[in-house]
Amino acid sequence: MPTIIETKGLTKRYGPLTAVNDLSLAVEQGAIYGFVGPNGAGKTTTMRMLTTLLQPTSGEAWVAGHSVTRDQRGVRRALGYMPDFFGVYDDMTVWEYLDFFGACYEIPAATRANLIKDLLELVDLTHRRDDQVDTLSRGMKQRLCLARTLAHDPQVLILDEPASGLDPRARIEIRELLVELSRMGKTIFFSTHILADVAEICTQVGIFEAGRLVAQGGLVEMQRRLLPHRRLQITLLDKLEGAQAALLGREGVLEMKVIPPAQNGEPTTTQLLEVNFSGDDTSVSALLSHLVIQGYPVLRFTEAVHDLEDVFMHATKGIVS
Amino acid sequence: MNKATSVTLSERLTANPVILKELRGRMRGWRAFIVLTLYLLVMSSFVTLLYVAFAASTNTAYNGGSGQQIGKFVFAGTVGIELLLACFIAPAFTSGAISGERERQTFDLLRTTLLPAWSLVLGKLGSALLYTFLLFLAALPLQSLAFLLGGVEPMELAIASVLLVATAYLFGSAGVFFSSLMRRTLGATVLTYAFAIMATLGLPIAMLVMLPLTALFSYNSPGVLFQTVMIYGFGFLIMINPAATAIATEVILMEEQTYFFFTQSVYNPQTGNSIILPLVSPWLPYVGFALVFGTGLVLLSILAVRRTER
Numbered sequence: 191m192p193t194i195i196e197t198k199g200l201t202k203r204y205g206p207l208t209a210v211n212d213l214s215l216a217v218e219q220g221a222i223y224g225f226v227g228p229n230g231a232g233k234t235t236t237m238r239m240l241t242t243l244l245q246p247t248s249g250e251a252w253v254a255g256h257s258v259t260r261d262q263r264g265v266r267r268a269l270g271y272m273p274d275f276f277g278v279y280d281d282m283t284v285w286e287y288l289d290f291f292g293a294c295y296e297i298p299a300a301t302r303a304n305l306i307k308d309l310l311e312l313v314d315l316t317h318r319r320d321d322q323v324d325t326l327s328r329g330m331k332q333r334l335c336l337a338r339t340l341a342h343d344p345q346v347l348i349l350d351e352p353a354s355g356l357d358p359r360a361r362i363e364i365r366e367l368l369v370e371l372s373r374m375g376k377t378i379f380f381s382t383h384i385l386a387d388v389a390e391i392c393t394q395v396g397i398f399e400a401g402r403l404v405a406q407g408g409l410v411e412m413q414r415r416l417l418p419h420r421r422l423q424i425t426l427l428d429k430l431e432g433a434q435a436a437l438l439g440r441e442g443v444l445e446m447k448v449i450p451p452a453q454n455g456e457p458t459t460t461q462l463l464e465v466n467f468s469g470d471d472t473s474v475s476a477l478l479s480h481l482v483i484q485g486y487p488v489l490r491f492t493e494a495v496h497d498l499e500d501v502f503m504h505a506t507k508g509i510v511s
Numbered sequence: 512m513n514k515a516t517s518v519t520l521s522e523r524l525t526a527n528p529v530i531l532k533e534l535r536g537r538m539r540g541w542r543a544f545i546v547l548t549l550y551l552l553v554m555s556s557f558v559t560l561l562y563v564a565f566a567a568s569t570n571t572a573y574n575g576g577s578g579q580q581i582g583k584f585v586f587a588g589t590v591g592i593e594l595l596l597a598c599f600i601a602p603a604f605t606s607g608a609i610s611g612e613r614e615r616q617t618f619d620l621l622r623t624t625l626l627p628a629w630s631l632v633l634g635k636l637g638s639a640l641l642y643t644f645l646l647f648l649a650a651l652p653l654q655s656l657a658f659l660l661g662g663v664e665p666m667e668l669a670i671a672s673v674l675l676v677a678t679a680y681l682f683g684s685a686g687v688f689f690s691s692l693m694r695r696t697l698g699a700t701v702l703t704y705a706f707a708i709m710a711t712l713g714l715p716i717a718m719l720v721m722l723p724l725t726a727l728f729s730y731n732s733p734g735v736l737f738q739t740v741m742i743y744g745f746g747f748l749i750m751i752n753p754a755a756t757a758i759a760t761e762v763i764l765m766e767e768q769t770y771f772f773f774t775q776s777v778y779n780p781q782t783g784n785s786i787i788l789p790l791v792s793p794w795l796p797y798v799g800f801a802l803v804f805g806t807g808l809v810l811l812s813i814l815a816v817r818r819t820e821r
Contacts, residue, residue: 238820241623245819262819266623277617281536293528294624342625 191218194346194377195240199249202235209235211401212249217379217394219345222372224388225381226502227398233381234274236398237350240379241271254345270339274350276331278323284310285319288337295342309337313367329360336367347371349380353387365391385499399506412501419444421494422465422474427487430461436484440477442469460489528626529634530641537642547649554592554650561588579662586657587761590671593647594753597678598707600646604639605686606703607696608632609816614696628817632809636687643679647672666770670760670794677801678753682707684805684812691815714752721745735779735786742775742788749793756797763792771795 195217202210210232217223227233238244240251242262250257256264279287285306292302310316313333318326326334332352339347352368353361361384368378369391382388388395388409395412397405405412426433430448437443445466467474478491525531537543565581609632612618621631654671657663686703693699721744749755760770767773771792776785 238619243619243622243820245821263625266625269623271620271623273616273619275616277615277620279532279536279615279617281539282532286532286535290528290532291620291624293531294621294626296625299525338620 191220193217194219194221195223195251195253195379197236197240197249197251200236200239200246200251201248202232202239202244203247208401210239210246213401213403215396215403215406217377219377220372220375221377221379221394222368222392223377223379223394223396224392225379225396225398226383226385226388227381228383228506231398232401233398234350237271237273237348237379237381240265241269241348242266267342268344269346269348270342270344272335272339272347272349272352274354276335278331278334280322280324282323283320284315284323284326284334287323287334288341291338292341297342305341309340312340312370313337314363327360329356329363332356332360332364333367336364340371344376346377346379349378351382352380353382353384361387385502397502397505405501405505419466419468420474422467422477423449423490423492423494424463424465424481424488425490426461426463427459427489428461429486430463433463433481433486436481436486437465437477440480442467442473442477444468464494527630527634527637529631530638533634533638534641537638547645550646551649551653554589554653557592558585558589558653558656561585578660582657582660582662585660586654586663586667586671589650589654589657590675590757591754593650593675594678594757596646597643597675598682598711598753599704601639601643601679601683602686602703602707603700604642605636605683606690606700608635608639608687609690609812610693610696610699611690613694629813632687632691632812632816635690636683636809639686640679640683643683644676647675647679667761667764670770671757673798674753674757674760674794677798677805681753681801681805682710684808685710688808688812688815691812711752711754714748714755717748721748734781735777738777739788742777742790746790746793746796750796750800753797756793760792760794 193216195215197213197215200210200213201208213236225233225236235244239246240253240258242258242265246259250259252258253265254268256268258265279290282290288306288309289302292305293299297305306319307316310319313336315326315330315333315337318330323331323334336349336352339349349368353364356364365387368380372378372391392409395405395407395409396403397412424433434446434448437446443465447464447466449462449464465477467477469477474493478488481488561584562581565584609618612621654668657668658665685706686699689702689706690696690699693702749759763773764770769792773790773792775788775790777788778785
């Protein structure tokens, strides 16, 4: 996949404070890239540089091949930007709002009427076409703003916290909309600190902390790299202590934990043992054989999937620049 | 092959998205209608008051020229009010132009669109001026009452209109300029009004300072150079002030019978001869000054809007 957003050594300093430090990232065309990090990590600063609103102190960035410092018009043509605030005019109706931004993107008046119809249909706001923008709910405003960023059919969408401050239903609607847009061939680069959103829809993740990118890659690949140990869950019918003793000291076993029945959701007659294990598939298999051969009644043997929160906690140190 | 297309004025105006949006907002609903009605009510009460006051203070039965005098008086009164509008209302329309977008957090959105900086600045200024011109246009019938009464020539009305348009442009541009510099509309408004007050009241203050100097004329017999400098200096002070320009233009019209050029002779005490100074009615240099200075402010505003944040 070709790269559509690229930064090389992108740096932004405000006096002694470094908001973005030597950031080099690459977003593949068609990706849904989740830009994750704590508040104050420099996510918005990065996005403002990518959208030509802020001059980098040093380094360079390209959107769809256009340099953000030398070809701002090319960048603006290629991307749609939604900041972390609505930016709506009071005293303006929904269609006028879209008509205005359509005109700002140099779309001829004759084609704007049809465009507005399509955009409103896409974000499901057709029934509010003639209402004042400031009477819309937060979720509707957010969808309207998303429609605005699509007016000129950009290749790339840069969205700053698109789901923040929305109720669960509105959040899911925005999330589905992003998937839909991705299906339409748009590359989506969005920042968030809601990890569930990232895990749900992202194809690429970048974890950002204190102005630095601490990890980047596909979700699965990143889990493997950042959390190399595996979490095995072994359900036994009986003889828990014996099994523990049998596993103790075996190569690859790092840590063992008995999960009490109240927490594991299993019937009280079974026992659950969680093992932190480092090793490849062969050694996992060997471990199971070892237990079975020794006569322990293994009912289930599964590997727990790490969620993104584990990855995030592992990658970041809780520093805020 | 080029298709011959005629572009109407409204198409030209609405080609700028900012003008289209601003005019839609400004003319929406009853607000524009009510503002215009109130404005015309105030203006016509003012004209009636002028008429009644003037008629009461002169005995029309014995004064044949009083109709013309009333005409001049009413005309001067309406132009004076409109000049105030141009100096203080036009900048009120523009001082929130750019800072208002910043406050509404729409400035960043506009900057990421393809809308050029000049389009934003000119759109904001243009829509504010169009509304100001609408106010002038609405008051034109009141001004024209002067024609019924006599004493005012069409050329005076034309010069007054040019003066008003140039003044609205100058002060409107000042509003846009301060709005593009400031983050908040409040700050922009304060600076704009400080500018407007300096530009309108600066002359009287300068006059007060200059007054002791003019005493030299009566006691000594000043040299030619000094007199020349004083005359042109005063002329300069007049041509940078809209009210002084309007008054001086009318005075020159009455005394010199000209709308454009005239001369003044200066006595040389050394030789006993006089030299002739060519002079121009101040409205001409004032309009030139307003256009150049206003355009300078517009260009600076465009630079301020275009600048990428560092």
